[in-house]
Structures are given as structure tokens and as C-alpha cells.
Amino acid sequence: MNNKLKGAVAxxxxxxxxxxxxxxxxxxxxxxxxxxxxxxxxxxxxSQLDTPAWxxxxxxxxxxxxxxxxxxxxxxxxSFQVTAQGTNLRASLAVDExxxxxxxxxxxxxxxxxxxTSGGAPVPVDAxxxxxxxxxxxxxxxxKVIITFDPATDGEAAQAVQVxxxxxxxxxxxx
Numbered sequence: 211m212n213n214k215l216k217g218a219v220a221x222x223x224x225x226x227x228x229x230x231x232x233x234x235x236x237x238x239x240x241x242x243x244x245x246x247x248x249x250x251x252x253x254x255x256x257s258q259l260d261t262p263a264w265x266x267x268x269x270x271x272x273x274x275x276x277x278x279x280x281x282x283x284x285x286x287x288x289s290f291q292v293t294a295q296g297t298n299l300r301a302s303l304a305v306d307e308x309x310x311x312x313x314x315x316x317x318x319x320x321x322x323x324x325x326x327t328s329g330g331a332p333v334p335v336d337a338x339x340x341x342x343x344x345x346x347x348x349x350x351x352x353x354k355v356i357i358t359f360d361p362a363t364d365g366e367a368a369q370a371v372q373v374x375x376x377x378x379x380x381x382x383x384x385x
Contacts, residue, residue, distance in 0.1 A: 252296025252344075256303070256382040259350065262288040275377050277325055280319070280368075281361035286378065287354050294347045299384065304339030305355055306381045312373030319360045320366045324380070326353045340384055 264273040265285045278284070294301060305322055326333040326340040328349045334341040340353070359368075 218224070238382070252299055253293050253297065254296070254301055254382060254384055255293035256380075257291045257293075259289040262286055262378075264324055273378075278359045280359055280363040281320050282359045284357040284359075285354060286357070288380075289350055289352050290338040290361045290380075292342060292351050293344045293348050294342050294344050296344060299344050301342040302336075302339040302381050302385045303351065303353065303380060309377045309379040310373060310375065311377070313368075315368045315370035316371045316373045319363045320357055320373070321360070322355055322357045323355065324355045327367055328352070342382060355380070 234319045248258070263286075264271050264276075266276065267283045271284070273284070276284070290303075303324070303326060304323055310317070310322075317364075324339055325335060328346060333346070333351060342351075
């Protein structure tokens with residue numbers, strides 16, 4: 211018998227032996243652990259710790275009774291406990307624009323700026339607001355929002371209009 215024929219007969223015999231008469235071939239496999247683990251979700255929350263305080267350039271005010279004039283500077287202050295959990299979490303603490311409701315004429319002559327400190331140290335700020343990362347998890351953040359009525363407002367611009375700050379709020383959103 212030549213070598214090709216012997217090889218073909220051997221391959222056929224091996225096939226019959228592996229099939230074992232059941233008509234299927236065994237497929238060998240193996241598995242091993244890869245060292246994975248459970249993945250947990252992070253959390254992002256903001257809890258107000260005190261009653262917010264409002265002041266103008268002369269001292270404390272009752273914001274609901276205040277009548278602003280060009281050049282006035284209002285300051286909002288409040289303290290918040292931050293929950294910021296997540297390996298790559300980055301969030302922005304900012305003024306919630308939807309909670310500043312009122313006349314368009316007034317909104318065109320006021321601007322606001324938000325800043326914060328934690329443990330007396332400034333918290334970084336970028337274009338979206340105060341930058342919150344997991345390093346602030348569990349920390350108290352003291353927020354300050356300065357609202358400035360443009361001193362260059364002249365004529366009757368923004369006179370006898372109203373802005374409602376009774377629902378004024380700050381938000382913490384993942385960015």
C-alpha cells in the first residue's frame with residue numbers, strides 16, 4: 211500500500227473512533243478564570259445643608275423685597291454636601307438658568323458668576339461651572355453666586371420689570 215492510501219485509511223479509522231457510533235465528534239475545550247470582578251455604579255447627588263443667604267453690596271437682604279438698580283451686586287450663599295462617586299466622574303455645579311424667571315429686559319442687563327470653596331480652599335471653575343470630581347465625595351461645598359446688574363444700564367432699560375428668584379437653584383450634572 212502506498213503512503214497516501216495508508217494515511218487516508220488511518221484518518222478514516224480515527225474519524226470512526228472519535229464518532230463512537232453516535233454520529234457526532236467531540237469538541238474539546240477548556241476554560242479558566244480571568245480575574246474579573248463586579249462593577250458597581252457610581253452616584254452623584256447634592257444636599258443643601260442650610261438656608262441660603264442673600265446679600266447686596268451693603269449687607270443681608272430679603273430677596274423677595276429687594277428692588278435692584280443698575281450697579282447692584284447680589285450675592286447668594288449656601289452650603290451643600292456632595293456625593294460624587296465614580297472612577298471617571300466629572301460634574302458641573304452651576305446656576306439652574308430655568309429657575310431665574312422674569313422679564314427679558316432684566317435678564318439682558320444682569321450676569322451671574324458661580325464660585326465655590328471646600329474646606330476654605332477654592333474649587334476649580336471652568337466654562338460650565340464649578341468642577342466636581344470624586345475627590346469631593348462627602349465634602350461640604352460652600353457655593354457663592356454673584357448676580358450683577360450692569361451699572362452702564364441707562365434710560366428706561368429694565369425699569370419696573372421683575373425677576374423671580376424665589377425658586378433660584380443650583381444644579382449638579384455630570385459632564
